[in-house]
Amino acid sequence: MKKTTLIVILLLGCLCCRAQNEKLSVLWTELTGPDFAKAVEKAEGVCIIPMGVLEKHGPHLPLATDCILADYIAKMAAEMEYAIVFPTFYVGQINEARHQPGTVAYSTELCLKMLEETCAEVARNGCKKIILFSQHGGNNALVNLFCQSQLNSERDYIVYETLFGSKPEVRAEIEKRIKTYSGEHAGEQETSELMAARADLVKLDQASTQNGEALGRLPLEKLRPSIFWYADYPNHFAGEPSQACIELGEYANLEGAKFLAEKIRRVKGDNVGPALQAEFFEKSKHPVDTEQ
Numbered sequence: 001m002k003k004t005t006l007i008v009i010l011l012l013g014c015l016c017c018r019a020q021n022e023k024l025s026v027l028w029t030e031l032t033g034p035d036f037a038k039a040v041e042k043a044e045g046v047c048i049i050p051m052g053v054l055e056k057h058g059p060h061l062p063l064a065t066d067c068i069l070a071d072y073i074a075k076m077a078a079e080m081e082y083a084i085v086f087p088t089f090y091v092g093q094i095n096e097a098r099h100q101p102g103t104v105a106y107s108t109e110l111c112l113k114m115l116e117e118t119c120a121e122v123a124r125n126g127c128k129k130i131i132l133f134s135q136h137g138g139n140n141a142l143v144n145l146f147c148q149s150q151l152n153s154e155r156d157y158i159v160y161e162t163l164f165g166s167k168p169e170v171r172a173e174i175e176k177r178i179k180t181y182s183g184e185h186a187g188e189q190e191t192s193e194l195m196a197a198r199a200d201l202v203k204l205d206q207a208s209t210q211n212g213e214a215l216g217r218l219p220l221e222k223l224r225p226s227i228f229w230y231a232d233y234p235n236h237f238a239g240e241p242s243q244a245c246i247e248l249g250e251y252a253n254l255e256g257a258k259f260l261a262e263k264i265r266r267v268k269g270d271n272v273g274p275a276l277q278a279e280f281f282e283k284s285k286h287p288v289d290t291e292q
């Protein structure tokens, strides 16, 4: 075989491999079995679990708003920096909305158990670095507790928590663009974000049919009983979305995805966390031998 022919074949082979690699979906659900193995390699073992919950979002947004946004941003981020995106995890803490239609509030025990077994299954499939990306504020404490509980027993994978949010300069820009006040739940920002992701699901004309202002029914300074959210927002609606606009949503979603992509990159490069965790588990087997 001529040298030039060989070079052409090798080049074509390389291009073919690249094309195949580039075609890999970021979504766990869309990969074939053989492609999944390639995806794990390409992702360097990083899997994102987008977390939301099923709860009322004012009178104008769908129950799965947090799930849709978590999924949307995680997918966009993984396309910037390759990672595998697990199906949206809708099992979460949402007891405070049990009085509203459509809420699915599992027990804390089940939420923790589902997270535990899901992470173990993700890891068994080769993804040893798992990012929990929660878009639901009510999950913050749950995700935090779950991550802390990872040290309870030895495992060959590591879980990183990251809650929604943006860089300070992006936050400042969002605040500047917001015309009313952002609110915390189904307000101008979140409504804009959903408009950018799924405009067909936003019923902005319904937004003013309920009140999204804090009622301040429980003025207990520096004390927070478990009924605090219901006390302020019995409609499970916090904000004023009438001025919501797609441009704000597009900006917030894109910046959120860029921020998450940067975290994927850092997780890929993190060799210290897994090594320290392994060292910790080893030492935990015989704590009296730990140097004092």
Ligand SMILES: [Zn+2]
Pocket (backbone or CB within 6 Å): 057, 065, 066, 135, 136, 185, 186, 190
């Ligand atoms: Zn939400």
